[in-house]
Amino acid sequence: MANINDYKKNIIPFYKPANFIVNKAKGSLVWDKNNKKYIDFTAGIAVTNLGHNNKELVKIMNEQSKKLWHLSPLYVNQPAIDLSKKLCKNTFANKVYFCNSGAESVESAIKVARKYTSSFNKKKSEIISFTSSFHGRTMTSISLANSKDLTEGFAPLLKGIKQHKYNQVHDLEKLFSENTSAVILELVQWHDGIIKADQKFLKEIRRLSKKYKSLIIVDEVQSGIGRTGSFFAYEQFNIKPDILCFAKGIANGFPIGGILTTEKISKKMSYGAHGTTFGGGPIACAIGSKVVDLISKKKLLNGVIKKEAIFIEKLEAFNKEHNCFEEIKSAGLWISIHFDKKRTSIDVDELIKKCHESGLMILKANKTSVRFSPSLVIENSLIDDGLKIFNKIVLSLFK
Ligand SMILES: Cc1ncc(COP(=O)(O)O)c(C=O)c1O
Numbered sequence: 229m230a231n232i233n234d235y236k237k238n239i240i241p242f243y244k245p246a247n248f249i250v251n252k253a254k255g256s257l258v259w260d261k262n263n264k265k266y267i268d269f270t271a272g273i274a275v276t277n278l279g280h281n282n283k284e285l286v287k288i289m290n291e292q293s294k295k296l297w298h299l300s301p302l303y304v305n306q307p308a309i310d311l312s313k314k315l316c317k318n319t320f321a322n323k324v325y326f327c328n329s330g331a332e333s334v335e336s337a338i339k340v341a342r343k344y345t346s347s348f349n350k351k352k353s354e355i356i357s358f359t360s361s362f363h364g365r366t367m368t369s370i371s372l373a374n375s376k377d378l379t380e381g382f383a384p385l386l387k388g389i390k391q392h393k394y395n396q397v398h399d400l401e402k403l404f405s406e407n408t409s410a411v412i413l414e415l416v417q418w419h420d421g422i423i424k425a426d427q428k429f430l431k432e433i434r435r436l437s438k439k440y441k442s443l444i445i446v447d448e449v450q451s452g453i454g455r456t457g458s459f460f461a462y463e464q465f466n467i468k469p470d471i472l473c474f475a476k477g478i479a480n481g482f483p484i485g486g487i488l489t490t491e492k493i494s495k496k497m498s499y500g501a502h503g504t505t506f507g508g509g510p511i512a513c514a515i516g517s518k519v520v521d522l523i524s525k526k527k528l529l530n531g532v533i534k535k536e537a538i539f540i541e542k543l544e545a546f547n548k549e550h551n552c553f554e555e556i557k558s559a560g561l562w563i564s565i566h567f568d569k570k571r572t573s574i575d576v577d578e579l580i581k582k583c584h585e586s587g588l589m590i591l592k593a594n595k596t597s598v599r600f601s602p603s604l605v606i607e608n609s610l611i612d613d614g615l616k617i618f619n620k621i622v623l624s625l626f627k
Pocket residue numbers: 273329330331332334362363364365414447448449450451475476
């Protein structure tokens with residue numbers, strides 16, 4: 229029988245995965261090869277928003293796979309039309325491009341922005357990005373985030389990117405010029421724990437983008453598809469993107485990404501300027517179409533806010549008694565818990581390993597914080613059971 233050492237033997241070590249092999253999953257529960265059960269507070273990495281092995285989505289996938297599995301984007305399939313219609317009906321956008329992943333959606337957004345702005349000024353290609361951001365692992369994405377953990381060993385990075393401190397208004401204008409093509413930002417960052425964009429910062433971005441005729445790209449790869457309590461986070465932040473990146477939860481784990489944009493921008497694109505073999509495949513789009521229906525429901529989105537409140541109330545009650553966390557931050561069902569390094573020697577990797585041993589899956593944010601991004605429909609009883617495990621492990625490690 230395969231074991232974890234077989235993985236290590238044949239797979240390039242870009243990941244340090246947990247020490248068990250996952251066999252099956254249902255809802256917010258996961259079982260390993262030894263039939264040990266885990267409560268899942270990760271949902272992939274904020275992907276299986278409607279739970280693992282969702283019955284309605286499995287049915288759609290099976291039906292579609294029998295009808296049409298793959299055709300290149302040179303032929304039209306009905307599920308891609310249906311999904312694009314729904315995304316345009318529910319958002320600022322009236323044009324969609326489908327690709328395969330979050331990083332590819334970011335790549336596409338930057339290309340579309342540059343193509344558009346270069347159509348009226350050849351030099352208008354500069355991109356402004358922000359510290360502590362995350363946009364994926366392609367050369368463009370790591371150049372935008374420009375943090376050492378992502379870029380070391382991969383130089384030279386992409387040219388024409390300027391970076392500013394996230395949420396800092398002061399001196400932001402110094403980065404803008406007539407050559408600014410676009411600003412790219414996440415409305416909720418997660419790479420250093422959950423951080424929301426504040427309104428003053430967004431107001432300044434809006435003002436400067438208007439003044440310098442540059443575009444606003446919002447990366448909603450992780451914040452989108454219900455994660456923060458609205459279908460896309462921009463709906464809550466009083467900002468209208470020119471281009472929006474999506475992926476992760478859109479087909480609940482079946483690979484697909486894309487961008488949304490406007491007719492005005494799309495008009496400047498041309499045949500053959502961009503594309504990808506698998507983009508807008510019929511199975512991914514058929515699943516995505518159902519995900520949009522299910523996650524757009526008011527009841528589900530309100531449930532995200534209610535479940536967030538349950539998490540926060542329980543974590544705060546625990547912290548009031550034991551004073552283990554420096555901070556608890558959240559944006560919908562996206563929660564980060566921060567430890568104060570001056571008061572504790574908690575090793576986050578050790579904490580995650582112990583959680584696994586006790587049957588709970590959680591994510592690392594950085595060296596001093598962990599993240600939860602459970603399914604948006606996780607049962608309240610599992611929130612309770614999972615937090616009991618988490619709190620117990622924290623107490624056992626807290627010094
Ligand atoms: C905000 C954001 N953008 C882009 C990406 C990259 O997505 P992918 O891993 O699908 O390439 C991620 C992945 O975590 C993300 O969180």
